[in-house]
Amino acid sequence: MSEEALGTVVGLTNSFEVWTALTNAYSQDSQAREFELNLKLQEKKKESTSLIDYIRECKLTCDQLNAIGRPVLDQNKVFCLLSGLGPQYESFTTAMLKPHIPSYNDLIPLLYSHELRNKSQLSEHANPTLAFVGQRSILLNHIIK
Numbered sequence: 001m002s003e004e005a006l007g008t009v010v011g012l013t014n015s016f017e018v019w020t021a022l023t024n025a026y027s028q029d030s031q032a033r034e035f036e037l038n039l040k041l042q043e044k045k046k047e048s049t050s051l052i053d054y055i056r057e058c059k060l061t062c063d064q065l066n067a068i069g070r071p072v073l074d075q076n077k078v079f080c081l082l083s084g085l086g087p088q089y090e091s092f093t094t095a096m097l098k099p100h101i102p103s104y105n106d107l108i109p110l111l112y113s114h115e116l117r118n119k120s121q122l123s124e125h126a127n128p129t130l131a132f133v134g135q136r137s138i139l140l141n142h143i144i145k
Helices: 003-009 015-027 030-043 051-067 074-083 087-096 104-144
Strands: none
Touching (some): 015 051, 030 074, 074 104
């Protein structure tokens, strides 16, 4: 249950009270709530958040829309998730949006795999630089002595 939902039901003593409180909270002015959640989903950006947190936040918003009776189509989930990734994922996003777009459930492991490959490549590029700096420091220390 989300923190928002937990805040709505704190102190309630039985399932009927919980159900009633959640129904009132999420169905109240449902068009406004639907608009708010759709806007949140469309404007969500990964930016500096971790990939897992970004995916979790997108899923939470989709689940909230589903809870008010407005489920998000699978292709819209895919599009919203990909469009918020940013320039670091541009090649991945372009490849995924070509015909035969994967389902949301198929996209998630592909995205994690891409993230792992990116991290692996970054660490490979970082190591030669560190080795060069290390060798240069040893050489300079030898010359100074």
